[in-house]
Amino acid sequence: MKKLVIIGASGHGKVVADIARKNGCSEIVFFDDDESIHECGGYPIIGKSSEAGTIDSDVIIGIGNAGVRKRIQESVDENKIVTxxxxxxxxxxxxxxxxxxxxxxxxxxxxxxxxxxxxxxxxxxxxxxxxxxxxxxxxxxxxxxxxxxxxxxxxxxxxxxxxxxxxxxxxxxxxxxxxxxxxxxxxxxxxxxxxxxxxx
Ligand SMILES: CC(C)(COP(=O)(O)OP(=O)(O)OC[C@H]1O[C@@H](n2cnc3c(N)ncnc32)[C@H](O)[C@@H]1OP(=O)(O)O)[C@@H](O)C(=O)NCCC(=O)NCCS
Incomplete structure (x- = not known):
């Protein structure tokens, strides 16, 4: 895992980013629908959740709400979803x-x-x-x-x-x-x- 997109730039997403970094992930970016924020945990926000299906790298959903997490995860190619x-x-x-x-x-x-x-x-x-x-x-x-x-x-x-x-x-x-x-x-x-x- 080199580049990782985390969907959901919240406090939870920030913790997910830290775990990714500790697992050797060298490039981390966020996608989030809130246009008023531009970074999370020092990592840039470069897209929106509606673009999740087009992402060409590893992906994880950093959203606490189970229904939203499910909907977005199911919109991404399952081979790209990491643990x-x-x-x-x-x-x-x-x-x-x-x-x-x-x-x-x-x-x-x-x-x-x-x-x-x-x-x-x-x-x-x-x-x-x-x-x-x-x-x-x-x-x-x-x-x-x-x-x-x-x-x-x-x-x-x-x-x-x-x-x-x-x-x-x-x-x-x-x-x-x-x-x-x-x-x-x-x-x-x-x-x-x-x-x-x-x-x-
Ligand atoms: C259970 C929970 C979802 C209820 O939230 P809510 O639907 O907004 O409910 P309310 O705050 O209106 O509370 C309704 C009643 O349940 C009681 N209540 C709520 N949560 C309670 C709890 N955890 N334990 C005991 N009683 C609780 C309230 O005191 C209230 O009682 P009353 O009607 O006698 O005044 C919430 O209180 C809760 O525990 N959330 C968990 C948060 C959490 O664990 N986060 C972890 C993040 S890692």
Whole structure:
């Protein structure tokens, strides 16, 4: 990977750029639709997300919103989408990680786990053994999935939340910051508290 286009010039994009640089990427540029900004993390913004399909280099989507991340990733040739793992993340040898997923500093992913495409495994989070994490899932800063947890597509596990072992969470859920999930969640929605209760 020499040249990388990061789509999404946000704080999250800035962290993605740092991981790319630590992986030896020598040329980093951003695409973003906000015309009022011209750089991110010291790297130039040279295009818009609508041009994503025309990019002739490696690409990663640095956008927090799962729906937007999915839409843009699907508009790019999948052979161009890269996976980024911070050198200070700990990932077991047999872990499978899909295209477009970013694993941040201090994250731990243990054996037997499968992570889908377009996911964010954020700073100091952990995904323990034999988990199945769907596509475009966000495991936020400092949150933890115990062993054999299934997380459905596009679900967002909030900062510092914990999901107990052997639990399944369906697609399109928001699990609030600091929540604890101890029973399966079968209906999409927003869940908060210890243990979680549905609020939306
Ligand atoms: C769950 C969340 C999405 C709800 O946001 P929201 O839809 O705007 O909801 P509101 O702020 O209107 O709160 C609705 C109610 O839920 C409560 N609530 C919201 N988030 C809560 C949380 N994490 N834990 C406990 N209660 C929470 C509020 O106090 C409020 O209760 P009330 O009706 O008794 O006053 C949000 O609070 C949250 O936790 N986001 C996670 C952010 C995060 O983890 N970022 C990580 C970036 S890496």
């Amino acid at each position: 980024l793992i911070h050198p200070d993340a700990v990932v077991a040898d047999d872990v499978v990680i899909g295209a477009g997923t970013v694993v941040m500093a201090g994250a731990v992913i243990n054996p037997g786990t499968h992570i889908g495409k377009g996911c964010i495994i954020n700073t100091c989070s952990s995904v323990d053994h034999d988990c199945k994490v769907g596509d475009y899932v966000h495991i936020s800063v400092g949150s933890h999935l115990c062993g054999t947890v299934n997380v459905g597509d596009r679900t967002w596990i909030g900062a510092g939340a914990t999901v107990s072992n052997n639990i399944s969470i369906c697609p399109d859920c928001m699990i609030g910051a600091g929540a604890v999930v101890i029973k399966n969640i079968e209906e999409a929605g927003t869940y908060v508290g210890v243990p979680v209760k549905k609020i939306k």
